[in-house]
Amino acid sequence: MDQSKLTEYWHKNLTYVVILLCIWGLVSYVLGIIFVKPLNAISIGGFPLGFWFANQGSEVIFVILIFVYVGLMSRLDRKYDVQE
Amino acid sequence: MSILTWTYIMVGITFSIYIVIAWRSRVATTAGFYVAGKGVPAIFNGMATAADWMSAASFISMAGLISFLGYTGSMYLMGWTGGYVLLALLLAPYLRKFGKFTVPDFVGDRYYSDTARVVALICAIFVSLTYVCGQMRGVGIVFSRFLEVQVHVGVIIGMAIVFIYAGLGGMKGITWTQVAQYCVLIVAYLIPAVAISVHLTGWPIPQIGYGAAISAVGPEQGKYLLDVLDVVNKDLGFAAYTSAFAAGQKSMLDVFMITFALMVGTAGLPHVIIRFYTVPNVKSARISAGYALFFIALLYTTAPAVAVFARYNMIDTLNDKPYKQAPSWFLNWQTTGLMAWVDKNGDGIIQYRPGDPFVGPPKFKEADGKIEHGKFGEPLVTNKLTDNQNELYVDRDIMVLANPEIAGLPNWVVGLVAAGGLAAALSTAAGLLLVIGSSIAHDLYYRMINPQASEALQLTIGRIMIFVAICVAGYFGVHPPAFVAQVVAFAFGLAASSFFPIIIMGVFWKRTTREGAIAGMIVGIVFTAAYIIHVKFMGAGFWFLGISAEGIGTVGMIFNFVVCYIVSLLTPPPPQDVQDMVESIRYPRGAEAAKAVH
Numbered sequence: 290m291d292q293s294k295l296t297e298y299w300h301k302n303l304t305y306v307v308i309l310l311c312i313w314g315l316v317s318y319v320l321g322i323i324f325v326k327p328l329n330a331i332s333i334g335g336f337p338l339g340f341w342f343a344n345q346g347s348e349v350i351f352v353i354l355i356f357v358y359v360g361l362m363s364r365l366d367r368k369y370d371v372q373e
Numbered sequence: 374m375s376i377l378t379w380t381y382i383m384v385g386i387t388f389s390i391y392i393v394i395a396w397r398s399r400v401a402t403t404a405g406f407y408v409a410g411k412g413v414p415a416i417f418n419g420m421a422t423a424a425d426w427m428s429a430a431s432f433i434s435m436a437g438l439i440s441f442l443g444y445t446g447s448m449y450l451m452g453w454t455g456g457y458v459l460l461a462l463l464l465a466p467y468l469r470k471f472g473k474f475t476v477p478d479f480v481g482d483r484y485y486s487d488t489a490r491v492v493a494l495i496c497a498i499f500v501s502l503t504y505v506c507g508q509m510r511g512v513g514i515v516f517s518r519f520l521e522v523q524v525h526v527g528v529i530i531g532m533a534i535v536f537i538y539a540g541l542g543g544m545k546g547i548t549w550t551q552v553a554q555y556c557v558l559i560v561a562y563l564i565p566a567v568a569i570s571v572h573l574t575g576w577p578i579p580q581i582g583y584g585a586a587i588s589a590v591g592p593e594q595g596k597y598l599l600d601v602l603d604v605v606n607k608d609l610g611f612a613a614y615t616s617a618f619a620a621g622q623k624s625m626l627d628v629f630m631i632t633f634a635l636m637v638g639t640a641g642l643p644h645v646i647i648r649f650y651t652v653p654n655v656k657s658a659r660i661s662a663g664y665a666l667f668f669i670a671l672l673y674t675t676a677p678a679v680a681v682f683a684r685y686n687m688i689d690t691l692n693d694k695p696y697k698q699a700p701s702w703f704l705n706w707q708t709t710g711l712m713a714w715v716d717k718n719g720d721g722i723i724q725y726r727p728g729d730p731f732v733g734p735p736k737f738k739e740a741d742g743k744i745e746h747g748k749f750g751e752p753l754v755t756n757k758l759t760d761n762q763n764e765l766y767v768d769r770d771i772m773v774l775a776n777p778e779i780a781g782l783p784n785w786v787v788g789l790v791a792a793g794g795l796a797a798a799l800s801t802a803a804g805l806l807l808v809i810g811s812s813i814a815h816d817l818y819y820r821m822i823n824p825q826a827s828e829a830l831q832l833t834i835g836r837i838m839i840f841v842a843i844c845v846a847g848y849f850g851v852h853p854p855a856f857v858a859q860v861v862a863f864a865f866g867l868a869a870s871s872f873f874p875i876i877i878m879g880v881f882w883k884r885t886t887r888e889g890a891i892a893g894m895i896v897g898i899v900f901t902a903a904y905i906i907h908v909k910f911m912g913a914g915f916w917f918l919g920i921s922a923e924g925i926g927t928v929g930m931i932f933n934f935v936v937c938y939i940v941s942l943l944t945p946p947p948p949q950d951v952q953d954m955v956e957s958i959r960y961p962r963g964a965e966a967a968k969a970v971h
Binding site for chain 2: 295298299302306309310313317318321322323325326329333334335336337339340341343344345347348349351352354355356358359362363366370371372373
């Protein structure tokens, strides 16, 4: 396979990684730590929102992020024919 | 049947299962011994990774820790799960494609240097040994609490069991026993949590239940559990449970730094990374990180619920109640030294307030080998009392250990919790011991001393090294050095400040040079270690921006990245074959070729 295709594959991979890591940082560090106090003013059910992001939300979203990455990369691997 | 009988039955059954699995998965090749023949399906690798990762501390202590910390405890929940996202996105697929056996393998080959290999090797052994001593101690404590044997007898039984399956089956034996151990520990954790959630809120899912309204009959019925707990905490003089960064709690910067250090440290721990070498291909490496985190999150999202239920139950049933009417589980657990009550004001009523009731863990007053009791029937302690109003001593481990009794569950559940605690401790210990054994036998002996060593000789050396490591860990389990609790900060700090940056740089920047990596690792480790030693052992304050020892790995990591980047730019680029190798690990195809090298 020619090098430019491979470079394109690698750059798409990096784009996915950067986007997903932004979400990773957003739910844990931004919503769960930096803005926890203002978010705690909002309640969902009995959970103050900031507290929920730190206590439960981040963990659940982390799991989803990994499976989204797996899905995106499987598609990308096939498209660029680099799969095993 | 009594709790003790049930405990023996549960522990006996689970241990027999582990030994049968170990016998069936014994190995005769180094690939089987170090990386389970690279044939573990992703979902099982996920379970094994989860069991490997969740230690006795996760199982027994974490919920209790969170229940005392409230919101601040979230740093452990986020920190110990978020690292898997980094693993899945930044490390696991590339290390699997690289396709050798250990972390020092990658560092040594990528940085074309035996010096780098040795630095990585020393870090891997130090981090793993630190960790494993704590696990053997955990095994001993579970044995002594539930089976009423001496701590050292418990440690020796644990050492023998681990040696049987780590020595016989290597990574393959460990992986399949860890799958069984995960099942045991998660069932043991969820049953009491679900039962308490139903009892208190009517929700069978604890993750939802702890934010729901209280359904149990009483004055608080219909109010949200977390709201009630906030009010109760404030009334007693604690910070509200869900509040952040209040007086007496950690600052925002500190919570941020600790969470980050734990995440990056997780992604840099050798016994976690090595698991991603065991799967058949790159795609499975990505997926198994996802499964691993899913299985970990099952426990890690239940823990904060257990923390809330336990704190509410404890305050509700004990605080401002006459000692004579205290529930039976409270009376039972006092004999273990995990709970105690001193009647400071002489009113016979239990007052729970902030602060320690007395100095240190309780030492009961004995005469003729019998514990002396006070006028309300409480065991008397000899500790020096503090001058606050708190009368109740509660060890954080009680929140999980006494859970089945607080919920009024049958005795077999108590036995199951003991088996679960042992499963958590043994599975982690085995994974760590394998890292130590393979680091010495593979990285030091085979790669550096005797590259001509036959398969059989390598296997024998690997088994001997595991045996030696078990003996060292067992010794420290029985005679814990005073600094055991403090060195845990070391394990994460060093993993964060040494491995993580140079593996990331090695994969994502071809220009990273040997000199850059070595300089980065050394600066990261020396800074982190010096700060931890200065703060923890020499009693200095948190002088660097008020960051605690647990969070300083984040700063060490940043230094490592910066130094590695600058030094790499100033030194000649890596040889072409190394750059080609970095290029090749970026594309999944051809993972089998790397395997054929060995």
